Amino acid sequence: MKKIAYLECPTGIAGDMCLGALISAGVPLDYLESHLAKLGVSQEYRLRSELVKRQGQQAIKLHVELLGEAGGETDHHHHEEDHHHHHHHHHEDHHHHHHEGDGETGGLGDGETGSVLPQGGRGRKHQEPQEHHHHAPTRHLPEIEGLILGAKLPVRAQDWSLAVFRQLAAAEAAVHGVPPEQVHFHEVGATDAIVDIVGTCLGLDYLGIEQLYCSPLPTGGGIVRAAHGQMPVPVPAVLKLWEARQVPVYSNGIQRELCTPTGVAIVVALATSFGPPPPMSLNKVGLGAGSRDLPIPNILRLWLGETEVMSVPAQGNMETVMVLETQIDDATPQAIAYTSEALFAAGALDVFTIGVGMKKSRSGILLTVITRPQDTPACEQIIFQETTTIGIRRSLQERSTLHREIQTVTTPLGDIAVKVAKNNHINKAYPEYEDCARLAREHQIPFTSVHRMALDAWHSHE
Incomplete structure (x- = not known):
């Protein structure tokens, strides 16, 4: 049996949400603190976890509180109060993000600043977006790599942490047009990003996870204010990360920043594939909270389970595909043949039909198209244009191929x-x-x- 994990991200992903889910799933906070201390930056932050409710559901909220030079807490308080709440644990350190809109900021889960009122703790709610002028030290990628390599972390946690930071640096480098090692930005160097990424890798290693899977990710929307002006959501680094792995994305209608660069970099670097949950025997679910209540529970769910080793073919490939289906009872064979040819030309991986009995005892066909997620819009356009159907079902599925x-x-x-x-x-x-x-x-x-x-x-x- 192989231990696997699945990240279900209905309201996006951010580093602090990952940490909260891992703690909820059984990773001791003191284990994370003791290993993170080996990085030599523990004087810059304090970790605090608490049980909170999001739309009435309990989850763990992990706070990475940045400390001032004298050891006091900065007003950064995790950026929790200005973002959606699961921003980049520090997306904000990276971009100084503030969400434009109706007076609430939010949508992140990590570096965001949101309106979170800790239960039993001292909470604050910012009434207006505000700039955070105090930042943790800015670091470049080579310095981050040196901290990780010198910390003598568990081997898997070390390798995973390096992979995530390099993925994040590559995305930022592509955005700014510089080599990854020359990227100069708060995001990669921010203390909270270091804690988020290395802490998440430590937690996955502690749980013995051998393969990580992730759901499709919501795009979010709106505008955030950054150090260099306004930026649309998703922010450029997130788009670059999605592009690198051709991550399936969708809109859940929430106009907040839902996916932060730190959170996305973690899954882009570590996830085997993106799509529905893989076959598994479910053992436990960890729940990590974002900082703000949203129309749906702002909770990242970490499914832990086991699967047969042979469920993923050795030397084979696992990939996520989109399956499109529609029934048609009034198309000619010639029209279906033409449609199939057009679908293949648009990138469909397979197109086939099955005879079906439809309502009112009509004979028809079930048209099925298997395509890559990014080719879905083009294939749907062809089906609507070339057939008489008025509706198409879609589902993301995993397939194994030789x-x-x-x-x-x-x-x-x-x-x-x-x-x-x-x-x-x-x-x-x-x-x-x-x-x-x-x-x-x-x-x-x-x-x-x-x-x-x-x-x-x-x-x-x-």
Whole structure:
């Protein structure tokens, strides 16, 4: 059995939400504190967790309180009060974000500043967005790497932390047009970002997680004020991170900053895939709270479970695909054939139809399209344009595929391309139809004879 985790992010993701979910799932706070102390920056922050409610549901809120030079708490207080509440634990340190809008700021979960009133603790609610002028030391990527490598952390936590920071630095570098090691910005160097990223990696290692999965992520919306002016949500670094992994995203209608660079960098660097929960035996769920109440519970849910090792093919590939379906009872075969051709041209991975019985005893077809998430809009446009349907169902699914490559074999009749699929000791060969058909016509022999020659030639070289 393999230990796996699934991050369900209905209101986005941020570093402090990840930490809260991990603590809720059983990672001791003192374990995180003792290992984070090895980084040598513990004089810059204080950790505090509390049980809060979001839309009536309990979850753990983790605060990373930055300390002033004299050891006092800064007014930064986790940026909690100006963002949605699960901003980048410090998205704000990064961009000095403030959410524009109706007098409330929010939408983050990490570095955000939101209106959180800790139960049983001293809470504050900012009435207006305000600039935070005190910041933790600004650091560059090489310095962060040095802190992590010198801390003697558990090997997996160390490697994961480095991977996340490098992913984040690469995104910021792409935004600003400089090499990653020259990125000069608060985000990567902010103390709270260090705590969020390294703490999350420590927690995943503590729980023995072998593979991490993540749900599609909500885009959020609106405008945030940053040090260099206003920026649209999602902010540029988040878009670059999503682009790097082709992360499936969607709008849940909430006009706040929901996904922070720190939170997104964690899953982009560490998640095996994005989509629905993988098959697992569910053992426990950890709940990490963002800082603000939203129309839906502002809680990141960490599912912990086990799965059979063979559920993910060795040397194979796991990928997330979008499955589109619609029933049609009044289209001609020619129209369906044309639609299929157009869908393949638009990037569909597969298109097929099944005969179905529909309402009023009408015979029809079920048109199914499998495509990459980013090609969904183009495929839906074709279906609406070329068929009579008025509705399309969509679902994100994971699929496992064998490693595939094209090889060329030589036969007495000529060269034939052969698609080869491999997985451990599994080898499958599929001579390409077009090559076999062309040679069969040229030599006036049965297609099956050419197909057999191609397979014999391939097997003789295996």
